Amino acid sequence: MTDIFQDLQWRGLIKDSTDPDELARTLADGTVTFYVGFDASGPSLHIGHLTQILTARRLQRAGLRPLILVGGATGLIGDPKDTGERTLNPPEVVAGWVKKLQSQLTPFVSFEGERAATAVDNLDWTGALSAIEFLRDIGKHFPVSQMLNREIVKTRLSGAGISFTEFSYQVLQANDFHELHRRYGCTVQFGGSDQWGNITAGVDFCRRRGAHVQAFTTPLVTRADGTKFGKTADGQSVWLDPDMTSPYAFYQFWFNSGDADVGRYLRYFSFRPREEIEELEKATAERPAARAAQRALAEELTTLVHGERETAQVTAASRALFGRGDLTELDPSTVDAALSEAGLLSVPELPSVATLFKESGLCASLSEARRAVAEGGAYVNNERVTDADAPPSPDLLLHNRFLVLRRGKRTIAGVALTT
RNA sequence: GGCGGGUUGCCCGAGUGGCCAAAGGGAGCGGACUGUAAAUCCGUCGGCUUCGCCUACACAGGUUCGAAUCCUGUACCCGCCA
Incomplete structure (x- = not known):
């Protein structure tokens, strides 16, 4: 030993x-x-x-x-x-x-x-x-x-x-x-x-x-840029309780670790042997864009805290939502599962875009949602939204049911029509 | 217990009667650049039925055409003295 x-x-x-x-x-x-x-x-x-x-x-x-x-x-x-x-x-x-x-x-x-x-x-x-x-x-x-x-x-x-x-x-x-x-x-x-x-x-x-x-x-875990460690992309604390922080958000948190931090995080949190960690650190230095270390860290910790089954679902969802592929090419069960992980809002009919962003939790208020649209940071199915007060076109619905809402580059939520 | 100072938006902090939804900074958010990174630059940053309206500067009341700004009371904090 x-x-x-x-x-x-x-x-x-x-x-x-x-x-x-x-x-x-x-x-x-x-x-x-x-x-x-x-x-x-x-x-x-x-x-x-x-x-x-x-x-x-x-x-x-x-x-x-x-x-x-x-x-x-x-x-x-x-x-x-x-x-x-x-x-x-x-x-x-x-x-x-x-x-x-x-x-x-x-x-x-x-x-x-x-x-x-x-x-x-x-x-x-x-x-x-x-x-x-x-x-x-x-x-x-x-x-x-x-x-x-x-x-x-x-x-x-x-x-x-x-x-x-x-x-x-x-x-x-x-x-x-x-x-x-x-x-x-x-x-x-x-x-x-x-x-x-x-x-x-x-x-x-x-x-x-x-x-x-x-x-x-x-030690207190820190980030290389001096900002506070432990907040999700939208500023929430990252809890271990899956009802307070979804396994998807948990995975995304680790996946988004900075290059300058990920090596340290692996040392702090991973149970991998020293050689493997050093290998991953080297991978980050040589091919940072591949984010091998971030992926390994996110998968290991999500598994440790939420279990293998959740981790499998969450990684699949992440691949679907952030993949290059056209969203319309995803089959219905994949879209459903991926959006459920990201957070799915069910509505009987489509309200305005601003309302959708607010209801889905992507924006805290209607004002914030309108602002997001005005700033050019609101997307429906990867298309930038220009009119906050109009409902999205029904043509956009994936499989006649789903919409993928995105705020900024990486905060995603889903909408499903309940019919 | 006495005297003095203080309480402003997520945080720090300007503002002492109208030009204040409130300077400036930080954080946050968005855009550009990228790799769902960092740095940088730009924008944004109370709410809503958003060309207008509503709620806000510890809390409650008052003066005033008009108050974050003046007065009274309450709570809490800080300092000095007892």
């Missing part, structure tokens, strides 16, 4: 860590239990979480035992973010999210065998804590000077301010690490690099109580 620490380093998955030599030795020891946490702060995980999810999968495959924590307690408090105070979510809502996230995480690690993962929820030990216990047994170990020194706290103090609730968040997360050490013998925590402050708080807390533990973080 290849050295997992070296593998992670080669992939660029280690940003910060406690003593690297010691961490390397620890990870090489097959008896280690580690933990990674996800707060229940939304109804689904998104691809920003994928780095952590897949790193957990790698560690388990390397022989380590995962504790997958979903933060039912910390989700009720809110990790401070630099823009300002969060709105508290109702407990029953958070409880629902905990369930969802747990089931979403399940497929990525194995809950069987000797390295079986364990799902944990910090509400189990935090919920029962009394204020006295919290302040005497836990709070006493936290110097406020250190808490104030954390980057996020400083940012908030010099800007939007911070409530005691969010200020205390780090204490809860630190206590999680100690609790998992006590209950499961967990000695390693990792998380996203934005969690480094919270993670070191946990390491310190454990050490103050006599437990020697270690930690590392994975």
Whole structure:
């Protein structure tokens, strides 16, 4: 088995860590239990979480035992973010999210065998804590000077301010690490690099109580052009939940990775061996237009998250919709399937083009749809539209039923007549 | 608790009575160029029954022919003092 620490380093998955030599030795020891946490702060995980999810999968495959924590307690408090105070979510809502996230995480690690993962929820030990216990047994170990020194706290103090609730968040997360050490013998925590402050708080807390533990973080995934990673072509977050982000959109997201980014993404996310990844990086350098790396990345991740069947449908749809071929040459079942993947709008009769673009979700409002037409960025069956308020000609209907709507170069939706 | 400052469109940020749907920048969107890439240039960027109308400058009320701009109250934020 290849050295997992070296593998992670080669992939660029280690940003910060406690003593690297010691961490390397620890990870090489097959008896280690580690933990990674996800707060229940939304109804689904998104691809920003994928780095952590897949790193957990790698560690388990390397022989380590995962504790997958979903933060039912910390989700009720809110990790401070630099823009300002969060709105508290109702407990029953958070409880629902905990369930969802747990089931979403399940497929990525194995809950069987000797390295079986364990799902944990910090509400189990935090919920029962009394204020006295919290302040005497836990709070006493936290110097406020250190808490104030954390980057996020400083940012908030010099800007939007911070409530005691969010200020205390780090204490809860630190206590999680100690609790998992006590209950499961967990000695390693990792998380996203934005969690480094919270993670070191946990390491310190454990050490103050006599437990020697270690930690590392994975880097924030970025794009070479400096824009934010993790948004679809139309600006939506890319969720793992297929009802929130369709497998088609998910596939398209990865497929559209830039040349300057795709190599890094393969290293972060792909389970291909090093040689194959280097081969794909070379392919990108030599024949970028073929986009072999993008295709491989998109197919592998869509399969991992949504399964083989979905992936087959989605790749077929992408080929049909972006293919050179004349749309009229596609057979009805192909058109139907492809448009269903892209998002199909059913209408009893054809309204104006602007309405179609709005209803299909390609444009947020009628005004935006009219603007799109005026800008020359609206197409029906690959023909540029010039009149936003007229319905498309029935002659355009493919197989007397379908229309392919396109906004810009690559955002596509379908229309089907329901007759 | 006292005093002072602040709250503008997705974000930052101008604007102190009419010329303001609101400067400028960023993001986003579209076009050209391409490879469903990047960079660049150009355009666009509240809504609608779109040559016009409606809703908007924290919230509620008021002054005025007319308010993002003035007054009153409420909420929240920041700073100094206690």
